[in-house]
Amino acid sequence: MKKIAIYIFSLTLFSFTSCSMFELDNYAAPAETLQGEVVDAATGEPVLTDQGSEGITVRLTELSYGDNVSHNPDFNCMPDGTFQNTKLFKGTYNVNLFGPFIPLVREDNRGVPLADETQTVNIEGVTKVKFEVQPFLKVEWVSEPVVTNGKITAKVRVTRGVSEEDFRSKIEPMGGYSNSFLNVTDIQLFVSYSSSVGYRARDDRWSSKIEYSGSEFNSLLGETITIESNGTIPSGRVVFVRAAARINYDTPRGSGTRRWNYNAPEEVMIP
Structure with missing residues (x-):
């Protein structure tokens, strides 16, 4: 008899719990x-x-x-x-x-x-x-990308989106400031069949990069940079290209994620 009573009590408790669960499920979905x-x-x-x-x-x-x-x-x-x-x-x-x-x-x-x-x-x-x-950099096309023998040659210009003085005035008070934060570390040319071309949508066979050490790039700010794709892109294909550049500063600070500034994607026909 005692076992039956315990069983009935447990079944009743489960019924109430189940009802509560169903009530929670009745809330409207986020919209x-x-x-x-x-x-x-x-x-x-x-x-x-x-x-x-x-x-x-x-x-x-x-x-x-x-x-x-x-x-x-x-x-x-x-x-x-x-x-x-x-x-x-x-x-x-x-x-x-x-x-x-x-x-x-x-x-x-x-x-x-x-x-x-x-x-x-x-x-x-x-x-x-x-x-x-205030973006770190501004990346612009200087001219339309050119295709020669399955290779894309792109001309881009990189300038600062925020002045060195303004950058320092806002970043230095956060502590641990280094002049190296402003160094441009690389320029990338991303190539892909996808119109969302970028680091996450790139074809490694054809994408390329130019890396810079220290403050090496400073004299190239505002100048025309020529960068060429890798490999040979098959003829008769349409690809998309974008250029990107980044500085030696991660956001959020300490995350290790250094983010690129981009220009607009260009559609390129490979003859």
């Missing part, structure tokens, strides 16, 4: 949308990026239930510098970005806040945000 764009504060032009963790990362932290909360899973911008998340709950969120530009949140080595250029928004329906940032 609010955040749309954003990232532009150069000086020119208003989009900050072009890579659709991967080396591009622009978006971090949302919901503040509706207090300040001591964990951030949502990070997601990435699209190559044109825009981003969108359509699966959010209604609420108040802090929006932070990590990319190839001056960090939005800056603290000294003791954790004392120096600047906070993030945005806090109430997300309901479709909410739009715009970030004006």
Whole structure:
């Protein structure tokens, strides 16, 4: 009799627990949308990026239930510098970005806040945000890429998107400053069949790079740089190319992720 009573009690407890579980499942699915764009504060032009963790990362932290909360899973911008998340709950969120530009949140080595250029928004329906940032570099096509015998020759120009003085004034107070942070370390020519060409969508058979040591590139800022693809691209194919460059500074600081600034992709027919 005692065993039967225990069995009935356990069955009743399971029934109540099951009902509670079903009640939790009845909450509406997240359906609010955040749309954003990232532009150069000086020119208003989009900050072009890579659709991967080396591009622009978006971090949302919901503040509706207090300040001591964990951030949502990070997601990435699209190559044109825009981003969108359509699966959010209604609420108040802090929006932070990590990319190839001056960090939005800056603290000294003791954790004392120096600047906070993030945005806090109430997300309901479709909410739009715009970030004006200071990109590290600006990469431009000097002329259209040229194809010769299955090889692409590209001419690009790299300039600073933020002056050395402005960079230093904002980064040095964070501690551990080095003049080497401003060094341009490499220029890449990414080649791919995908229009989303970049580090994450590249064909290693044809993509190429030029690496620079120390401050070697300083004298080449603003000059025309010629870079040629590797291998031989088969004729009759259409490929996409982009150039990218980066400096010796990781964002977030200490993450080891040095992010490229890009130019716009070009479609190239291989005759």
